[in-house]
Structure formats: C-alpha cells, structure tokens
Amino acid sequence: MAENRPVVFIHGLWLHATSWEPWIEKFxxxxxxxxxxxxxxxxxxxxxxxxxxxxxxxxxIDEAAAHFAEVANRLGDETILIGHSFGGLIAEKLLGEGVGAGAVAIDPAQIKGVLPLPLSQLRSGFPALGNPANLHKAVSLTKPQFRYGFGNAVSEEESDALYERWTIPSPARPLFQAAAANFQMHSPAAVDTQRHPRGPLLLISGTADHTVPDVVTRSTLKQYRDAMTVNELEQFEGRGHSLTIDGGWGEVADAVLAWLTAQGL
Known part of the structure; x- marks a missing residue:
C-alpha cells in the first residue's frame, strides 16, 4: 500500500508542471x-x-536538481521521484545522490557515458542547440518542432492540441550540458550509477521517441549493469516523447504504479 507516500513529479523541457495533473489525480x-x-x-x-x-x-541541470532535491528532502526519505525527459535525468541524478526511496525515469535525457546520438535526437534538439547564443536563453518550440520531437506517434490534431495546452519556453542550457557531457570531467549530466545502497530505478522508453530514442534509454540501462541494485527497463511499443501527456498516458501511469507496488513502494 502507498500509505500517503510522497511522490515528486519532475517535468522536462518545453512542458509545464501542470502537465502532470492527470498523473497527480491517478496517484x-x-x-x-x-x-x-x-x-x-x-x-x-x-x-x-x-x-x-x-x-x-x-x-x-545542477540548479534544477538542487531545487527538486530540496523538495524531496523536505517530504522525507520515503519520497519517490518520477521524471520525464530532463526530469528523468534529474530523478536518476538525485537517486544517485541518495535522495528518495526509488525513481522512475521516463524517456530520460542522456546521462554522461551514454554514447548513441541518433539523427532524430539531434534534430529534436536543434531548436536550442542550433544556435550557440541560445546557451543562456529560454527557447520555445514551434508547432512543427513539437510535432517532430514530441507528437510524432500521435495524430497531428492531437499533437497540436498538446502543444497549445502544455508547452512553455524552456532553458537551453541543459541541452548544451548534456551534449557536452562526455567531453567534460565534471559534467552536470553525470550520475552515480553504482551507488549502493539506494532505491530501485525503472527506466521507461517509447520505441518511436525522436527526442530520446529507445537506443539511448537502452544504453542508459547499460550504465547500471554493474550496480548492486534493482535497475529495470520497460518499453512502450510505438510510443513517442509525448507518452506522459497524450491519450495513452494512463497505460504508462498504470505500469509505473504496478512497478512501484512490485518494489514495495
């Protein structure tokens, strides 16, 4: 039983925190x-x-991680972290720092050590990474850019509706930090994947995701291969980066709830 266990939902770039509202109600x-x-x-x-x-x-990444760590620590050691995209990276990072009792990272942005860089991922990040001057700016997506990066696995009509409802300008800096992670000794995108003891981790990927392709999430799981902890991957066939907010979000949320129950969380 959950017994009022705290859960902190962490959104990624280009979506507002209120995009978690259906998840809040279900949890x-x-x-x-x-x-x-x-x-x-x-x-x-x-x-x-x-x-x-x-x-x-x-x-x-560091400023956002410190912000969410403060929230989670205030709620207590039993807190569960659930993040999407860069929110997933932050959930992994915090779990590796001993924050929280367990974490779920949905289509998580790539952490340091993950090498695959598919063309679809480069194209999805181009609105920010395409101009070095964006490093210290907030960037918005156009409707076609959102369609490619988030809504490619749903109808154009649904993608456009999600864009109108949830999208916001987001800082470009985390994208630059993740892109440079493997070339920096002390990258903000580094995660302690070997920490022991720590709570269990579930990675979730959509096999049609353009922004964080399935191969990237599978490569992320490999970073935990020597960890003495529970680290699992669940794949959703044909789902894109919008899988937390589109019409199929409930299937993903139910899978997360089932996994948390199986882990005693």
Whole structure:
C-alpha cells in the first residue's frame, strides 16, 4: 500500500508542471501524496510561463536538481521521484545522490557515458542547440518542432492540441550540458550509477521517441549493469516523447504504479 507516500513529479523541457495533473489525480487515488513542482522560477501557469520566458533562462541541470532535491528532502526519505525527459535525468541524478526511496525515469535525457546520438535526437534538439547564443536563453518550440520531437506517434490534431495546452519556453542550457557531457570531467549530466545502497530505478522508453530514442534509454540501462541494485527497463511499443501527456498516458501511469507496488513502494 502507498500509505500517503510522497511522490515528486519532475517535468522536462518545453512542458509545464501542470502537465502532470492527470498523473497527480491517478496517484492520489492510488493512495500516494503527489506533488509536481515547476523548475526554478517557473510561473505557476502555462500562460504565465509563456509571458515571461526570461525567468527560466540559464537554469542548468545542477540548479534544477538542487531545487527538486530540496523538495524531496523536505517530504522525507520515503519520497519517490518520477521524471520525464530532463526530469528523468534529474530523478536518476538525485537517486544517485541518495535522495528518495526509488525513481522512475521516463524517456530520460542522456546521462554522461551514454554514447548513441541518433539523427532524430539531434534534430529534436536543434531548436536550442542550433544556435550557440541560445546557451543562456529560454527557447520555445514551434508547432512543427513539437510535432517532430514530441507528437510524432500521435495524430497531428492531437499533437497540436498538446502543444497549445502544455508547452512553455524552456532553458537551453541543459541541452548544451548534456551534449557536452562526455567531453567534460565534471559534467552536470553525470550520475552515480553504482551507488549502493539506494532505491530501485525503472527506466521507461517509447520505441518511436525522436527526442530520446529507445537506443539511448537502452544504453542508459547499460550504465547500471554493474550496480548492486534493482535497475529495470520497460518499453512502450510505438510510443513517442509525448507518452506522459497524450491519450495513452494512463497505460504508462498504470505500469509505473504496478512497478512501484512490485518494489514495495
């Protein structure tokens, strides 16, 4: 039983924290006590975030990780971390630092040590990485860019609706940090994959994901191959990067709940 165990949902780039609202309701109904805080300086609403993009400019992985660590530590050692995209990377990073009782990383951004760099991933990151001047800026996606990076596995109509409902400007800095991770000794995208003891980790991938292709998530799992902890991967066939917010989100959420139950969380 969940018994009001805290859950911290961590969103990634280009989605607002309120995109977790359906998950919040489902997890609360299952007995958990979930929260979905925004990134540092993120406005409370989608409209507010769009109106003031400079508020989040230059936020990097370390600043975001420290922010969510503070939230999780305040809630207690039994807290579960669930992140999507860069939120998944942050969940992995915090679990490796001893924060939280377990973590789920959904389509997680690549951590240091992950080598595959598919063309679809490069294209998805191009709106930010294509201009070095974006390093200290917040960047927005166009509707076609969102369609390619997030909504490629759903209809154009659904992709456009998700874009209108949830997208916000996001800092480009985390993308630059992840892209350079394997060339830096002390990268913010580094994760302690061998920490022991620590809680269990579930990685989730969509096999049609353009932004974090399945091969990247499978390579991430290999970084944990020598870890003396539970590290598992669940793949969702034909699902894209929008799998946490599109019409099939409930299937993913149910799989996460089932895994947490199996782990005694």
């Amino acid at each position: 609360r109904a299952a007995g958990y006590d979930p929260v979905a805080p925004g990134w540092p300086n993120e406005a409370e609403t989608v409209e507010g975030a769009r109106a003031n993009p400079d508020a989040v400019a230059d936020i990097g």
